[in-house]
Amino acid sequence: xxxxxxxxxxNPAATTNRSAGAIAGSDANPALRQAFWLLRIGFTVAPxxxxxxxxxxxxxxWPDYLAGWVNxxxxxxxxxxxxxxxxxxxxxxxLVAVAPRIGAFVVAGxxxxxxxxxxxxxxxxxxxxxxxxxxxxxxxxxxxRLAWAIPRR
Numbered sequence: 744x745x746x747x748x749x750x751x752x753x754n755p756a757a758t759t760n761r762s763a764g765a766i767a768g769s770d771a772n773p774a775l776r777q778a779f780w781l782l783r784i785g786f787t788v789a790p791x792x793x794x795x796x797x798x799x800x801x802x803x804x805w806p807d808y809l810a811g812w813v814n815x816x817x818x819x820x821x822x823x824x825x826x827x828x829x830x831x832x833x834x835x836x837x838l839v840a841v842a843p844r845i846g847a848f849v850v851a852g853x854x855x856x857x858x859x860x861x862x863x864x865x866x867x868x869x870x871x872x873x874x875x876x877x878x879x880x881x882x883x884x885x886x887x888r889l890a891w892a893i894p895r896r
Contacts, residue, residue, distance in 0.1 A: 797825045
């Protein structure tokens with residue numbers, strides 16, 4: 744019995760570790776980096792564009808998406824709150840651009856808040872959008888994980 748097979752028999756996790764090393768090795772590295780950059784660019788541009796749109800309501804009338812209970816606890820009008828939301832979204836997009844290890848998780852947390860808002864705003868009116876944002880949240884979490892898995896240059 745070879746030393747390698749003895750080591751694998753004593754530690755079954757060694758197989759997984761060896762496989763994970765192969766995945767992170769040179770063969771998969773370009774694919775991992777491409778996935779990371781696709782998500783990084785997407786989660787930089789999308790929050791910035793959504794944030795800018797909060798000021799102009801080009802795509803939709805954003806205050807319509809604000810749950811009544813949220814509107815009741817924030818000062819000012821729903822549009823005033825959307826201005827603040829726009830600033831946060833622009834900042835989150837910029838944070839992803841410069842510090843994806845942090846920014847990705849900020850965006851994921853922000854999306855979680857949006858999901859709660861949508862699920863509680865005139866149920867079940869916005870469940871489809873909440874589901875879409877759940878998928879975006881999973882993408883942001885994936886970006887965060889990739890940002891930690893890929894060595895910084």
